Amino acid sequence: MRFSDVCAAFLSAIVLLCALNTAAQVDTPDSQSPVIDPKQTEKAALGNILFNDASLSSPPGQSCATCHRPDMAFSDGKVVSEGANKSLGVRNTPSLMYAKFSTAFYYEEWRKTWVGGQFWDGRADTLAEQALGPLLNPIEMGNSRQTLAANLRNLSYQNLFVDIYGKDVLANDETLLNAAADALQTFQMTDTFAPFTSKFDYAQKGLVELTEQEKWGRKLYDTKASCIDCHAGMGDDKLLFTQFSYHNILTPVNVTLNNGIPDQGAANNPKLSEDERKLALGRFKTPTMRNVAKTAPYMHNGVFKTLREVVDYYNDVDDRKRWGPATFPETKSHMLRTKLDLTDEEIEALIAFLETLSDGYELPQNKATASQ
Numbered sequence: 411m412r413f414s415d416v417c418a419a420f421l422s423a424i425v426l427l428c429a430l431n432t433a434a435q436v437d438t439p440d441s442q443s444p445v446i447d448p449k450q451t452e453k454a455a456l457g458n459i460l461f462n463d464a465s466l467s468s469p470p471g472q473s474c475a476t477c478h479r480p481d482m483a484f485s486d487g488k489v490v491s492e493g494a495n496k497s498l499g500v501r502n503t504p505s506l507m508y509a510k511f512s513t514a515f516y517y518e519e520w521r522k523t524w525v526g527g528q529f530w531d532g533r534a535d536t537l538a539e540q541a542l543g544p545l546l547n548p549i550e551m552g553n554s555r556q557t558l559a560a561n562l563r564n565l566s567y568q569n570l571f572v573d574i575y576g577k578d579v580l581a582n583d584e585t586l587l588n589a590a591a592d593a594l595q596t597f598q599m600t601d602t603f604a605p606f607t608s609k610f611d612y613a614q615k616g617l618v619e620l621t622e623q624e625k626w627g628r629k630l631y632d633t634k635a636s637c638i639d640c641h642a643g644m645g646d647d648k649l650l651f652t653q654f655s656y657h658n659i660l661t662p663v664n665v666t667l668n669n670g671i672p673d674q675g676a677a678n679n680p681k682l683s684e685d686e687r688k689l690a691l692g693r694f695k696t697p698t699m700r701n702v703a704k705t706a707p708y709m710h711n712g713v714f715k716t717l718r719e720v721v722d723y724y725n726d727v728d729d730r731k732r733w734g735p736a737t738f739p740e741t742k743s744h745m746l747r748t749k750l751d752l753t754d755e756e757i758e759a760l761i762a763f764l765e766t767l768s769d770g771y772e773l774p775q776n777k778a779t780a781s782q
């Protein structure tokens with residue numbers, strides 16, 4: 411490598427590091443970044459820029475961050491997302507937090523269910539495979555493969571692609587698209603998307619104590635309310651509050667969407683055979699409970715507006731007069747209990763516990779130091 415190359419590489423690394431620092435929204439006081447390879451750091455920083463670049467949609471004006479907002483745990487607060495050309499999607503935008511822990515989509519014998527994958531139906535196996543989805547989706551960012559490659563080639567920072575992926579990266583459309591997908595994936599693998607900085611995490615470490623109500627809620631979560639049956643799972647030795655498994659919990663049809671035609675869920679996954687598809691009807695990937703207080707409205711179709719409504723639903727799933735018709739009752743999860751008999755106080759405690767799972771909790775001692 412020539413000296414000038416080294417200088418150029420060094421400079422762009424600094425630019426990238428600054429970009430990463432300013433754009434990282436989530437405070438990670440005690441975590442050690444798993445991204446130590448300088449190449450990985452550069453890729454993540456490029457991914458961050460791409461994630462926020464609204465010139466990449468057709469028509470321009472929409473970036474990943476338009477629908478995956480950092481201040482809303484990378485969801486968007488809408489019932490369903492709205493695309494670059496104002497067309498309405500049919501699914502609620504999920505949070506991207508902790509999505510990196512989802513493995514490739516597979517069938518787990520002992521649990522008799524599919525597990526893993528990206529999207530509500532698991533149809534992408536990796537974050538890189540996923541990333542091209544919205545960029546090329548006519549009702550999201552609206553590009554064709556060629557226009558997207560041409561857009562990437564015209565970016566003012568196209569040199570960053572060359573620095574990271576080599577000079578040939580711009581020559582071929584597919585190579586360039588794969589590089590963009592790789593950078594977006596690497597960004598989504600950083601601690602920004604998995605900070606583990608909730609009150610719950612700090613309580614696990616003994617840095618803060620949960621209130622009596624929150625502790626009661628946690629107990630209910632594991633016992634009477636049995637949320638833990640589906641919303642459990644571990645990543646980096648910490649609770650993820652999802653196993654990424656697929657269940658049909660009889661979510662009410664959102665009659666305002668898609669002419670009231672229910673979403674078939676995992677049955678849309680092209681990896682399944684005809685017979686498997688019948689069993690997968692109406693099953694959706696179980697979302698994490700981390701940051702759930704920030705990601706309303708809820709469910710794949712945004713049918714519930716508040717956490718209270720969600721818990722009321724689980725408390726009496728069979729009250730269809732109140733909830734409306736269930737999606738595909740024939741595939742109801744054998745793990746779903748349809749009557750929990752939670753009292754009002756118990757429901758409030760359960761919600762108080764769920765609220766401890768939001769990242770970015772400020773420890774009382776840090777708050778005190780900050781205000782001095």
Ligand code: HEC
Nearest residue numbers: 473474477491492493501502503504509528529530544550
């Ligand atoms: C128009 C709004 C919109 C835009 C723009 C958008 N997304 Fe999404 N995203 C969604 C919706 C809606 C889903 C769920 C779709 C589904 O399950 O079929 C989703 C799902 C995802 C998932 C899967 C998460 C999970 O837990 O299953 C990832 C990862 C993701 N998007 C990343 C991105 C990236 C990266 C970009 C930019 C290249 C992007 N999104 C742009 C709305 C959007």
Ligand code: HEC
Nearest residue numbers: 635637640657661694696697708709710720724743745746
């Ligand atoms: C049988 C498995 C199962 C059980 C038990 C279960 N859930 Fe769920 N949960 C799911 C699935 C699957 C979804 C997604 C369903 C959909 O989108 O239609 C979901 C969605 C949710 C959502 C919406 C999250 C979002 O981002 O949209 C919340 C909140 C939630 N569950 C809370 C709970 C609570 C609280 C309990 C205990 C009272 C519980 N769940 C019990 C499987 C389960």
